[in-house]
Amino acid sequence: MTDTPAQNTPAVEFAGVDAWFGTTHVLRDIDLTVARSETLVICGPSGSGKSTLIRAINGLVAHQSGTIRVAGFTLDGSAKATDAVRARVGMVFQQFNLFPHLTVLENCTLAPLHVRRLGLNAARDLAMGHLARVQLADKADRRPAELSGGQQQRVAIARALCLEPEVMLFDEPTSALDPEMVQEVLDTLTELAGAGTTLLCVTHEMGFARAVADRVVFMDEGQIVEIAAPDAFFDRPRHPRTQGFLSRILG
Amino acid sequence: MSRADGFLTEGYVRKTLIPPAPPPRRLGGPLAWVRTNLFASWTDGLVTVLILAALAWLVPLALRFLVFDAVWTGTSGEACRPEVVGHPVGACWAFIGEKINYLAYGSYPAAERWRPNLFFALLAFGAGWMLWLGAPKRAWGAAYLFVVFPVLAYALLAGMPALGLVSVATGLWGGLLVTVVVSMVGIVASLPLGILLALGRRSDWPVVRYACIGFIEFWRGVPLITVLFMANVMLPLFLPGDLTVDRLVRPLVGIALFASAYMAEVVRGGLQAIPEGQMRAALALGLTKTQALRAVVLPQALKIVVPGIVNTLIGLFKDTTLVSIVGIADFIRVLEAARADPRWSAPAVPATAYAFAALFYFAICFGMARYAGFIERRLAAGDAR
Numbered sequence: 237m238t239d240t241p242a243q244n245t246p247a248v249e250f251a252g253v254d255a256w257f258g259t260t261h262v263l264r265d266i267d268l269t270v271a272r273s274e275t276l277v278i279c280g281p282s283g284s285g286k287s288t289l290i291r292a293i294n295g296l297v298a299h300q301s302g303t304i305r306v307a308g309f310t311l312d313g314s315a316k317a318t319d320a321v322r323a324r325v326g327m328v329f330q331q332f333n334l335f336p337h338l339t340v341l342e343n344c345t346l347a348p349l350h351v352r353r354l355g356l357n358a359a360r361d362l363a364m365g366h367l368a369r370v371q372l373a374d375k376a377d378r379r380p381a382e383l384s385g386g387q388q389q390r391v392a393i394a395r396a397l398c399l400e401p402e403v404m405l406f407d408e409p410t411s412a413l414d415p416e417m418v419q420e421v422l423d424t425l426t427e428l429a430g431a432g433t434t435l436l437c438v439t440h441e442m443g444f445a446r447a448v449a450d451r452v453v454f455m456d457e458g459q460i461v462e463i464a465a466p467d468a469f470f471d472r473p474r475h476p477r478t479q480g481f482l483s484r485i486l487g
Numbered sequence: 488m489s490r491a492d493g494f495l496t497e498g499y500v501r502k503t504l505i506p507p508a509p510p511p512r513r514l515g516g517p518l519a520w521v522r523t524n525l526f527a528s529w530t531d532g533l534v535t536v537l538i539l540a541a542l543a544w545l546v547p548l549a550l551r552f553l554v555f556d557a558v559w560t561g562t563s564g565e566a567c568r569p570e571v572v573g574h575p576v577g578a579c580w581a582f583i584g585e586k587i588n589y590l591a592y593g594s595y596p597a598a599e600r601w602r603p604n605l606f607f608a609l610l611a612f613g614a615g616w617m618l619w620l621g622a623p624k625r626a627w628g629a630a631y632l633f634v635v636f637p638v639l640a641y642a643l644l645a646g647m648p649a650l651g652l653v654s655v656a657t658g659l660w661g662g663l664l665v666t667v668v669v670s671m672v673g674i675v676a677s678l679p680l681g682i683l684l685a686l687g688r689r690s691d692w693p694v695v696r697y698a699c700i701g702f703i704e705f706w707r708g709v710p711l712i713t714v715l716f717m718a719n720v721m722l723p724l725f726l727p728g729d730l731t732v733d734r735l736v737r738p739l740v741g742i743a744l745f746a747s748a749y750m751a752e753v754v755r756g757g758l759q760a761i762p763e764g765q766m767r768a769a770l771a772l773g774l775t776k777t778q779a780l781r782a783v784v785l786p787q788a789l790k791i792v793v794p795g796i797v798n799t800l801i802g803l804f805k806d807t808t809l810v811s812i813v814g815i816a817d818f819i820r821v822l823e824a825a826r827a828d829p830r831w832s833a834p835a836v837p838a839t840a841y842a843f844a845a846l847f848y849f850a851i852c853f854g855m856a857r858y859a860g861f862i863e864r865r866l867a868a869g870d871a872r
Contacts, residue, residue, distance in 0.1 A: 294771055315775075322773040333768035337787050346782060351773035392768075399773060
């Protein structure tokens with residue numbers, strides 16, 4: 237899947253990871269290795285720990301045991317490791333979470349200016365490049381609230397891309413969108429996957445999973461229940477929970 | 488066959504799309520405006536009439552007192568006595584005219600009054616720089632107002648013999664000067680302090696959180712007048728014998744801490760209104776928590792609470808009058824002292840003094856409120872959708 241010789245560590249590596257929210261066991265013995273350039277779709281019923289899993293990758297959720305390594309850095313709870321990982325991981329949220337008081341361009345230049353310490357012109361050029369990539373260069377001076385949901389989510393993708401991340405995380409990127417806007421976001425994701433970005437996506441868009449994913453991960457009750465290539469996953473699910481889930485959502 | 492039946496049985500397909508049309512024209516003219524806005528119903532009409540009647544009663548009364556029956560010139564209370572003037576006397580503006588320097592500077596030595604004047608000018612310059620949103624280099628304006636200006640102001644007002652500025656004891660400061668100094672210190676200190684306290688109250692670190700809660704609840708739970716008496720009477724008892732705190736500084740600190748507790752609660756309201764996703768997204772972009780607060784959360788939170796902040800500042804400004812009770816010669820106290828001048832004993836003088844104080848405080852508070860309204864509209868226009 238990956239053949240970049242200089243980057244021979246996996247993009248993301250979970251080894252025996254457990255996490256709790258209070259007394260709730262939200263991640264249970266997670267083992268998962270994501271190769272560079274791989275596209276991984278994570279699905280499962282709500283409350284199954286999908287969002288928690290990808291939030292653990294950039295330290296938005298702390299794990300209590302096991303090891304998470306991202307782009308060669310081990311998340312050990314130290315600020316240094318967390319900063320190093322967050323600077324290499326882009327994240328896109330279900331609710332976009334654009335900053336409403338900033339323009340589209342300012343949303344995109346925030347991290348380049350404050351995290352990567354680029355100059356203003358370099359940050360602008362970078363941001364305009366990524367806005368062009370999501371076909372929103374003409375909206376650079378607008379406020380997020382002036383854009384449609386699909387456009388906002390594409391801005392959020394451009395904003396994350398401005399980190400020039402090694403890994404992109406998507407947490408249900410189309411779930412808050414009107415049906416007619418889902419496709420434009422999925423097209424952007426497909427383009428990213430095709431360009432070799434390591435991509436982990438929590439989604440219920442099974443058509444997208446089948447067409448774009450290298451592997452599909454099915455989670456339930458905080459654990460990974462099944463991992464398979466998309467064809468095998470959809471056509472020959474092995475675990476009864478997977479079969480039940482697929483029959484419910486595919487009808 | 489009825490139309491409804493047609494829908495049910497035959498379905499419906501539009502043959503031509505309707506182009507947009509202008510809205511129906513509204514009834515014009517001032518008469519229509521009066522009818523819809525003042526006399527739409529008989530209760531509306533009754534309220535309109537009652538308000539007009541109240542205005543018709545109050546406005547002439549106020550005008551007579553403030554303008555028509557007022558005495559504008561004179562050198563003593565004699566000029567403002569009805570039996571001398573020969574008609575009823577309203578405000579005795581001659582009194583204010585003669586005392587205006589005292590009201591502005593208190594007992595600040597007359598030869599040194601250029602110093603408070605320069606102080607007012609420097610303050611107006613800095614405040615104008617900050618308040619005018621289109622001003623160039625506002626970051627420098629902030630640096631000037633919050634760092635350079637306080638040092639300059641202190642040297643200028645208290646004196647700096649090394650620079651040839653004679654020392655002027657704070658006991659001699661008075662009037663508008665003291666009111667402005669106390670309010671400015673309160674405003675400049677309470678906003679940053681309030682923001683820090685609000686952030687501290689939401690800290691993940693229990694020690695910080697409980698310290699901030701304790702601080703806020705203590706200062707909110709104590710009347711300001713108690714704080715001022717404590718600062719004035721009790722503070723020296725707690726300090727070592729040879730250490731004294733200036734009599735003006737004591738209530739200043741009290742007011743600043745008191746106002747910051749209120750400010751903290753206003754700011755906290757704003758912080759709570761910002762969805763958690765904003766902080767999460769900022770952290771995911773690699774910003775540190777401090778950067779995320781400064782660039783993402785605080786700008787939005789403070790914007791929401793502009794009305795609350797201004798409300799607190801107006802309250803703070805009016806509360807500064809309480810320092811007069813602990814012997815600080817603020818605007819109200821010098822006004823009281825001036826009206827007790829036996830040379831100006833006339834029935835109209837106390838009323839004039841209080842009317843002048845009311846106008847003075849109202850003008851400043853109303854100015855603050857108008858400016859805040861302007862800021863709110865500007866911010867709202869900023870994210871027009």
